[in-house]
Each structure stands twice: as structure tokens, then as C-alpha cells.
Amino acid sequence: MDDKREIAKTLYKTMGLTDAALNDPDIAHLVINGNMVVGAHLVPGLVVEPHETPNGVTVTMKVLAGSIIQKPVHLCFGMLPEDGLQEIIMDVTIEEHAKVSILAHCTFPNAKNITHKMQANIAIKEGAYYSYVERHVHAPGGLITVVPHAIVTVEKNATFKTDFELLRGKAGIININYETTCYEGSLLEMNAKVNGIDDDDITIRETGHLKGQGAVGVLTTRIAVRDNAKATVYNTLTAHAAFARGHVDCKEIIQDNGVAKAIPIVEVYHPKAHVTHEAAIGSVDDKQLQTLMARGLDEDEAVDLIIQGLLS
Amino acid sequence: MTILKLENVSLSLDEKPILNNLSVDFWEGHIHAIVGPNGAGKSTFSYVVMGISGYRNITGTIYFKGQAINNLTVYERARLGISLGWQEPARFEGLTVAQYLKASKKDKGMSIEEAMDVVGLSPQEYLQRACDKTLSGGERKRIELASLLVMQPELVLLDEPDSGIDVEALERIFDAINILKERGSTVITITHSMAVLKKAEHAFLMCHGNIIDKGSIDKISGYFENKCIPCDHKNIPVLGEVQ
Numbered sequence: 001m002d003d004k005r006e007i008a009k010t011l012y013k014t015m016g017l018t019d020a021a022l023n024d025p026d027i028a029h030l031v032i033n034g035n036m037v038v039g040a041h042l043v044p045g046l047v048v049e050p051h052e053t054p055n056g057v058t059v060t061m062k063v064l065a066g067s068i069i070q071k072p073v074h075l076c077f078g079m080l081p082e083d084g085l086q087e088i089i090m091d092v093t094i095e096e097h098a099k100v101s102i103l104a105h106c107t108f109p110n111a112k113n114i115t116h117k118m119q120a121n122i123a124i125k126e127g128a129y130y131s132y133v134e135r136h137v138h139a140p141g142g143l144i145t146v147v148p149h150a151i152v153t154v155e156k157n158a159t160f161k162t163d164f165e166l167l168r169g170k171a172g173i174i175n176i177n178y179e180t181t182c183y184e185g186s187l188l189e190m191n192a193k194v195n196g197i198d199d200d201d202i203t204i205r206e207t208g209h210l211k212g213q214g215a216v217g218v219l220t221t222r223i224a225v226r227d228n229a230k231a232t233v234y235n236t237l238t239a240h241a242a243f244a245r246g247h248v249d250c251k252e253i254i255q256d257n258g259v260a261k262a263i264p265i266v267e268v269y270h271p272k273a274h275v276t277h278e279a280a281i282g283s284v285d286d287k288q289l290q291t292l293m294a295r296g297l298d299e300d301e302a303v304d305l306i307i308q309g310l311l312s
Numbered sequence: 313m314t315i316l317k318l319e320n321v322s323l324s325l326d327e328k329p330i331l332n333n334l335s336v337d338f339w340e341g342h343i344h345a346i347v348g349p350n351g352a353g354k355s356t357f358s359y360v361v362m363g364i365s366g367y368r369n370i371t372g373t374i375y376f377k378g379q380a381i382n383n384l385t386v387y388e389r390a391r392l393g394i395s396l397g398w399q400e401p402a403r404f405e406g407l408t409v410a411q412y413l414k415a416s417k418k419d420k421g422m423s424i425e426e427a428m429d430v431v432g433l434s435p436q437e438y439l440q441r442a443c444d445k446t447l448s449g450g451e452r453k454r455i456e457l458a459s460l461l462v463m464q465p466e467l468v469l470l471d472e473p474d475s476g477i478d479v480e481a482l483e484r485i486f487d488a489i490n491i492l493k494e495r496g497s498t499v500i501t502i503t504h505s506m507a508v509l510k511k512a513e514h515a516f517l518m519c520h521g522n523i524i525d526k527g528s529i530d531k532i533s534g535y536f537e538n539k540c541i542p543c544d545h546k547n548i549p550v551l552g553e554v555q
Binding site: 222251285286287288290291292293294295296297298299302305306308309310311312 | 362364365385386387389390391395396398401402404405406407411415416418459463
């Protein structure tokens, strides 16, 4: 048990966090190293059942109807070894009028050749609220392949918000694929922020189907690629009902030999629905650059600050 | 003592002459105003002195405190003591006002909080706000001036400092300009506003890419008010009349 506790603390430390959350009885947590559950704590209203598999874990998570989980639930998926495969299969149900926020950390601080896969099925029932923030910390070198896929249903008047951040370390190969179906009066917000360097290869597919009347969806992507990194973003919003509204917003900054592509797709199947999109790809905005340089920052410092802002 | 001198400076953009063999110098420690109609070359003057990209392919020489600065980049000129407040300042997605101001902070300038107070924006309310399109034009403009107060460059170029500013906030802009001067900066305002012109100590009349007259505020404002708006010369002044 002590060994597991130490591993959990080490994983938290690699993310620049203290283990305070592990000691707080009001904060639920689940910490996975490879395929081993090294820490778990639940709070009333939250049911989590992890099962270890040869290459990872399956996790069934449920927030019971009407339960409001006051403090964000901490999930940590990590691998301390240099090589390996971690497969996470998640089955999440947020029952009617329940509310929960998840703070997920994925840390691979020593990676030389690691693959992290996640397959999630997420059901957010009527009037429920589910926020999922996923932050990655990668090693500065090595090869990491990150493949998070999710199928999400957001029922009547429910809310789904997700933020994916990969700003520290080398991104590696990223292949994000989230597909969400939203019903009447529901709200969808999907944000992704990734910093690509070296030969990173980033693919983001975010799709929202606004099926219900008054459903609202916003897909936002911010990416910076430098060196020889590549990024391709496929953002798709479809609107099928009256007063469904959506917006796709993609900005990518490229430096050096970086390559960025944005493919926003908006499809509207109802005359009273409205979906907009904007995509901007290019180098750093020249006026921003000149403004900061006129305050004495050299070009590299100015570019770093602008990218820091874009990805903040 | 002269802080800035332009000697036979010319610049053409897309083969159109913008600055025409411009020679002018500015005394240190004063507030100067450059006035003139639209298209006279006033903003271009400030970009050329700052060394903004696209405005560096000049002929002639620019001297700052006696040193030729033609070959210096924007940031090298900034580190030497020159800075520019834009007519329409850039917006920065994701950066807070505090982060933007910290980027400007130098040893000589006032604190960020003091600077925000001078321009009439509450530090508590504004420093953690995003320095992006959620700010009004007037708010962003005042933050631009605050960034110059925390930087305190020796030479401040202010392009249309009053544009987008309401009457009440205008006094704060003038306060900031006076404080810059009191703390040792030389200020050159680019304007076609009488209110801004009258806060200066020396005025320069610009037309068709050149300074065609200079002197007291009364002298230049009189000409500017009576003869130059609207400009009958279409930016080609009748020099005999002026002189």
C-alpha cells in the first residue's frame, strides 16, 4: 500500500502538483499507473469501479441522480516507465440533474516509447452537468502516442464541457476524436489546446451533432506548431433542429517549418438553425509582434508571449 | 539638446512617395505635436522612427541622441529608449492586461498599479481582464498609454492618443502625457486634434510627406484651423503661402 501511495505521489509531483488532493477527504480521486490502481477515494454520490486489465484499466463511473459533487474529482492516468501501452476504457454516466467536474491529468514524464489510448462512452442525462479537463505532461523527448476517443450523448438541458491541454513536453503523436450528440436545450463546449514541437504530429477531430431544438455547441481549437511539427484540425458541427446554434473557432500559429491545416465543416439541416465558423492559420500576428518588440522584447520573446497567450 | 533628428528621409510604399526628403529635429524633454491632414504621412513618420517592419526601407538618416539608428530593429530601438503608442493598439488573445504591462516593465517606469491609476482604470478591475477584443477601444488605448508609463522610454511616439477616447478620459490621457514628460521623456504626439495640439509645447505642420512649418502652438493651430482643413492642396501645399 505504501508503495502505491509513493507512486501516486510521484505521479502528482511530475505534474508540478502536491499530493494535497490525495489527502483531502472531500476530493475524490483515482490514480492509475500503467494498469495498476495506485490510489482511489470516493465521495457520496460518486460511484467508481476500476478493473485492472493486462494493458490498462476499465473504469465505470457514475454520478447518482441529483448528486452535486462539490469539488473537482481528480483522475490521474500515468506511466512512470519509459515504454509501454496504457489502454483506458471508460464508461461514464452522469445521471439526471447530477453535477460533476473532472480534473484529469495524464503524465508520462520518462517516456521513450509509450502509447496512451482512451475509449470513453459518456452519457450525460437530462439536466446533468459534466465538465472534463484533461491536462497532459509529457517528457521533453521520446515518442508518446496519445489516442483519446470518446462518444458522448448530451440529453435534454444537459451540459458537457471538455478542455484538452497538452502544453508541457513533446506532444508526440496525438489523435483526438470526440463525437458528441446533443439534444434539446443542451450545451456543448469542446476546447483543445496543443503545443507542437520537433516532429510532433497532431490530429484533432471534434464533432458535435446538434439534434435537439435550442441545442448550442461551440468547438474551439488553439494550436501552435514549430520546428517540423504538423497539426490538422477537423471540426464539424451539424445542426438539425430549430434554434440550434453553433460556432467553430480554430486558430493555429505556425513557426519554422511547421504545417497546419484546419478543416471546419458546418452543416445545417433546419432553416431556423444557425452555425458559424472561423479559422485562422498563419504566423504570429505582425502587429502583436511589432507592439511587443516596441516594448523591448526581442522577436523570440515576443513570439513566446503571444503563443503563451493563445494557448493559455 | 536634440534627441531625434531626421535628415533627408524619404520613403515610398507601392511606389507612392509617403515621406519626401524629410528633415526635422526635436528637442529633448518637451512635448511636441505633429499635425496635418489625413494622408500627410504623420503615422508613417512614427513607424519609420520606430523601425516597424514595412517602414524600414528608407533613404536618409535617422539619429537618436546622435546615433544613426537606421540599421537597428524595432526592439533594438526600444532598448535604446524609443517606443510607440499605436493609434489602434493590438489585441492579445489569452494575455491579461497585467501580463501585457509586465512585458513593458522597465526599471525606470512606474509600477503597473500606478500607471493604471494615472490612466483612470482600476487595477483591481482591469489587471486580470483579457487584453483582447473584450476591451473597448478607449480602454485598450488607455492600457497602451499605461504600458508606456511603466516602460518610461526616453522618446515616446503617440499616434492619435485621443482617438476613441471620451471627453472625461481625455484629461487622463493628458495627465499621462504630462507625467511622461515630468519623468524625463520626450513626447511626440501625432494628431489632428486641436485639444491634443494645444497640450504640446512645439508644433510641426506636416503635409505631403514633409514638415512645412513649425513653431508655437498658436502659429501652427491658426494655419491648421484656417487653411489646412479641408486641404485645398490635396496634400500638395503651396509652400509660398505657408512660408
